[in-house]
Amino acid sequence: MDVQYVAPKTLDEAIRAFAAAAGSGRILAGGTDLLVQMRNGIVSPGTIVDIKKIGELTSIEETKDGGFRIGAAVSGMVLREHPRLSKVWPGVVEAANLIGSTQVQGRATPGGNLCNGSPAGDSVPAMVAAAATVTIQGPNGRREMAVEKVPKGPGRLNLEPGEIVVSFNLPPRAKGSSDAYLRMIPRTEMDIAVVGCGVSLTMDKGTCTAARVGLGAVAPTVLLVEEAAKALIGSKLDEAALAKAAAACSAACRPIDDKRGTIAYRTKVAGVLLKRTALIAAERAGGK
Amino acid sequence: MAKLHVSTTINGEPQEFLCDAEQSMLDVLRGPLGLTGAKEGCGTGDCGACTITLNGRIVCSCLMLAAEAEGQEIGTIEGMAGEELHPLQQKFLESAALQCGICTPGVLMAAKALLEKNPDPTEHEVRFWLAGNLCRCTGYDKIIRAVMDTAADMRAAR
Amino acid sequence: MSTTGSTKTPETANDNKWIGKRTIRPDGADKVTGRAAYAADTTMPGMIWGKVLRSPHPHARIKSIDTSKAEAYPGVKAVMTAKDIVNFPIDKSVMLGIQDMRWMCRNVMAREKALFAGHPVAAVAATTEKIAAEACKLIEVEYEVLPFVIDVEEAMKPDAPILHDFIKYKDKPSNIAGTLEHKLGDVGEGFAKADVVIERSFRTQPVHQGYIEPHACLVSVSDGKATIWSSSQGQFMVRAMCAYLTGLPQNDIRAIPAEIGGGFGGKTIIYLEPLALILAKKSGRPVKMTMTRGEVFHASGPTSGSYSTVKLGATKDGKLVAAQGTFCLQAGALPGSPIRGAAGCAFAPYDIPNVHSFGYDVVSNRSKVAAYRAPGAPIGAYGVECVMDEMAEALKMDPLEFRLKNAAKQGTKAAHGPVYPRIGFVETIEEAKKHAHYTTPLPKAKNGKLYGRGVASGFWFNAGGESSAQVNVNEDGTVVVITGHPDIGGSRASTANITAEILGIDYKKVSVLIGDTSVIGFSNLTGGSRVTYASAMVVTQSTEKVITQLRERAAKIWKIDPDAVVWENGEARPAGDNAGKFEPLSLGQIAAQASATGGPIGAGQQLNTTGAEGGFATHVCDVEVDPDLGIVRVLRYTAFQDVGRAIHPSYVEGQIQGGAAQGIGWALSEEYIYNKDGKLDNPSFLDYRMPVSSDLPMLDSVILEIPNPKHPQGVRGVGEVPLVPPLAAISNAVYNALGRRFYSLPMSPPKILATMDMAAD
Secondary structure, three states: OOOEEEOOOOHHHHHHHHHHOHHHEEEEOOOOOHHHHHHOOOOOOOEEEEOOOOHHHOOEEEOOOOOEEEEOOOOHHHHHHOOOHHHHOHHHHHHHOOOOOHHHHOOOOHHHHHHOOOOOOOHHHHHHHOOOEEEEEEOOEEEEEEHHHOEEEOOEEOOOOOOEEEEEEEOOOOOOEEEEEEEEOOOOOOOOOOEEEEEEEEEEOOEEEEEEEEEEOOOOOOEEOHHHHHHHOOOOOOHHHHHHHHHHHHHHOOOOOEOOEOHHHHHHHHHHHHHHHHHHHHHHOOOO | OOOEEEEEEEOOEEEEEEEOOOOEHHHHHHOOOOOOOOOOOOOOOOOOOOEEEEOOEEEEHHHOEHHHHOOOEEEOHHHOOOOOOOHHHHHHHHOOOOOOOOOHHHHHHHHHHHHHHOOOOOHHHHHHHHHHOOOOOOOOHHHHHHHHHHHHHHHHOO | OOOOOOOOOHHHOOOOOOOOOOOOOOOHHHHHHOOOOEHHHOOOOOOEEEEEEEOOOOOEEEEEEEOHHHHHOOOEEEEEEHHHOOOOOOOOOOEEOOEEHHHHHHHHOOOOEEOOOOOEEEEEEEOOHHHHHHHHHOOEEEEEEOOOOOOHHHHOOOOOOOOOOOOEEOOEEOOEEEEEEEEEOOHHHHHHHOOEEEEEEEEEOOOEOOOOOOOEEEEEEEOOEEEEEEOOOOHHHHHHHHHHHHOOOHHHEEEEEOEOOOOOOOOOOOOOHHHHHHHHHHHOOOEEEEOOHHHHHHHOOEOOOEEEEEEEEEOOOOOEEEEEEEEEEEEEOOOOOOHHHHHHHOOOOEOOOOEEEEEEEEEOOOOOOOOOOOOOHHHHHHHHHHHHHHHHHHOOOOHHHHHHHHEOOOOOEOOOOOEOOOOOHHHHHHHHHHOHHHHOOOOOOEOOEEEEEEEEEEEEOOOOEEEEEEEEEOOOOOEEEEEOOOOOOOHHHHHHHHHHHHHOOOHHHEEEEEOOOOOOOOOOOOOOOOHHHHHHHHHHHHHHHHHHHHHHHHHHHHOOOHHHEEEEOOEEEEOOHHHOOOOOEEHHHHHHOOOOOOOOEEEEEEEEEOOOOOEEEEEEEEEEEEOOOOEEEEEEEEEEEEOOOOOOHHHHHHHHHHHHHHHHHHHHOOOOOEOOOOOEOOOOOOOOOOOOHHHOOOEEEEEEOOOOOOOOOOOOOOOOHHHOOHHHHHHHHHHHHHOOOOOEOOOOHHHHHHHHHHHHO
């Protein structure tokens, strides 16, 4: 069967084309996962819907309340080049820029990273930690959903047929807030995360007053680890609090043994990364 | 089989071609367009041998649909030299920064984009910028040195 | 100083004009502009595409193959199976170099059984790649799935599934396909004299050569004569193997060497060429075939994984008195692992009176191994050099001092046979000992990171063998040199340096080409670290013949005796005043009169070269370890190597740096991972983790030139020994950082952390 390629200029057209293709439609954002899957015969789309010609999906906007709306098809490199985003959300930006090589960073998008449904996608734990939501639009209209609610399992999403992730919404920041993302990979670049950890927090006179922790590659989906956040909140991020938060991360892990890491390794490293990531975020937020 | 008609610009020249919807830019470059300087080392974006520029940004042409080139500016290794070699090309020759040469077009495309963005990169910056360009022959030593030496020459010449 | 900070500069070591100079390679401009034609870049009018159907099973009897649906598929022009390939019966060995055609004919396409997941079963040629791939799916293969065995230790067990009933060990069917033994003295007596004895076992995983260019070829058959463009380390090997496997005589096959995108030994055999040839013959169309990266990993040779045991005995004063090693190597599905390299090179750097070295060649349901840079030697050296480190520690000696005390030198009898002539091993250790790298203290532990330093040495045989060259003087006095070896790493530049030096002319006046099989005489593989060594010999002799002709022509012009003419600085001159007074004649002037003085000027030489002599190296490595994540990074690396004479220092350094980088990958991150179904689980550059540029530091190389007395320029082979020491050098450095020894590669983060946690418990 012939494959169709469409590059609509409006979201409505894209949704119509995507819905018309029913199950055989695939969204093309950066293409860095889709083309590999097509080549390996994992997917054989009937219609490829390129969403990069749609303004809303390719722009970054700072909202009036100080939040950000990031189009789902913005590449990691464009995120990094935004003058304000890196200052307010350094963890989100660094996570999106850890995906693949320089060549891939110019293409790969947070929307694609989320919708690929991999528990190891780097930008997802950072978005979860950031309390980001996504705006989704489909044949039945628009809705908003917390990022951590989007994945259902490896390669599976809680989206209705025909729905497209349009943008990410990052909330306004309280004073003394920042975030960070660290991942463990065997090499220095070019690997899939064996464990990924995003931490977003607010510091007030050396005390952590708010925190969120996202963990990647340790369960079928990216995890929001509330127990770890609880251990950090109210503490001065002292060794005892960090150890408690690290233990909570390790306890939350439900990993697998695979070619990239073992259960024991992932479980331990989740805790190690939590400590390191929290300290970086706190430093950025103005120090302990 | 209806082919897609694509109008694009390659190395500054207008270019038209026909392709299948699922065909990669790399396949079209190497096949109908005869631009075989971009190499296929993996087909999955892991080696960088097929690196080209899309509107000035480096991309793996194996991870780009040919149809996406419509209305865009593509740059390939064939467009890197003018009447004379680009300083990076010349330095790679003088420094023996290639052995088998299969990764070289991709490395050069990536290095050129780096120096356009950052004329004074540190060794660390060069190494991380080029991390997506696998080389199995050189251990990268002479490649990294050649890029940094070229950057220094180009800064001095300015 | 040269480009590499600490490299000595051979160009200052002599008054040569071109030998030892960093000239620009003749093929360079094409390679930096994208114009160089590699095998996959070649096309022909009417060309169609070939694709291979591969076995999904690691071990299965092939009961039947029905190709009728594929043949009927629109666009399909030919289909082939093992029936179309010449069958070499299993009871009679037919050797081509180190390859047995019995195994080769079964490796390029499964015959009785599919022996690994990815083993070719059939091939299709069709008008497009897509149609060929679709048609492959229409081929119906009936398999009887058999039990399989992947790992070497499992394969050696008495109850292991047997791959080949005809392979017998101690009169019983076995997966042990061969053994090799080296003996010197009496190890029993030797160990009795030892004050300290250390015995350890080691495991390594198969690693792939990792060339960036997948295998590719284009074959055209016209009037029964085949032309092959392909990526290989030897066009003559391609021709000979294709002749064997297709039944064509060699004169009906012309093998043209395309530019080759890396080989490292992995392209010393063929995979696609005979299939494309048969498909081209059947279809009447030129057939192009390329492997995907997945196919490269699944079905082309990695090198062996291994299980080895090494035992060393030394006296209190630090003298080795006995050594014993057992090296069990995976051959893959068909016999032929590099046990000679493992068992032969393992103890070769040392003067040890009593040695027993034993190798087992073991088949299992993996792709057949191919040569990889000093085949087998890194596996042997890994165990030996790790035990050397432990022994030095036990004896409270500096590890380099301990090696120096036991280093082989001129006159040492090696267990694998030779008595060494002048070699430069001692110099590599002495240079390492006094080098700033070794004398600079390691960083102190900080930010939770730990630091360690390790050293190791290594040996590789090097090789001579058959080479041919032709040197022709053009009408304008420029020169064309043709040799028969594919140039992978700059050997054309070395050939040009030598020719220009001997003729005394400008390097730029020399062009160097690689001849195809119908242009130049037989030349053995680009492999064994032999090309610069052997081609220098034939090029030197050819050029000397040309000089004799040039003197004769000058003599004819001057009407004097040729003996009264000398060749100096690119000119013919009268030998002295008695010869007569004549203005010197340049190469150009003589060339211009060539027709009048006897015709074209040129000469060739063909030799089976000998005297290659072994290569030695010592490496020093510093690592940083993150003990909480188990990550090891190499911070500093220096390789010391006796190269005999560096004809082109940049490409000598490049070989050393490239070998070290491959060793770092082998030690830390590269491995073949199989799943429980016996299939390779990481057939991509994403999960087969070769070092990327941000993983490595600068790789310093210190070139030592202790000329090989048996070579006109003093050359020793260079390319392979750099991969021999790194595995142990890094392993020893990790021990130095962590205080825990690792006996298994790769030292991946989960493995490091598991070992550290065991120690903590």
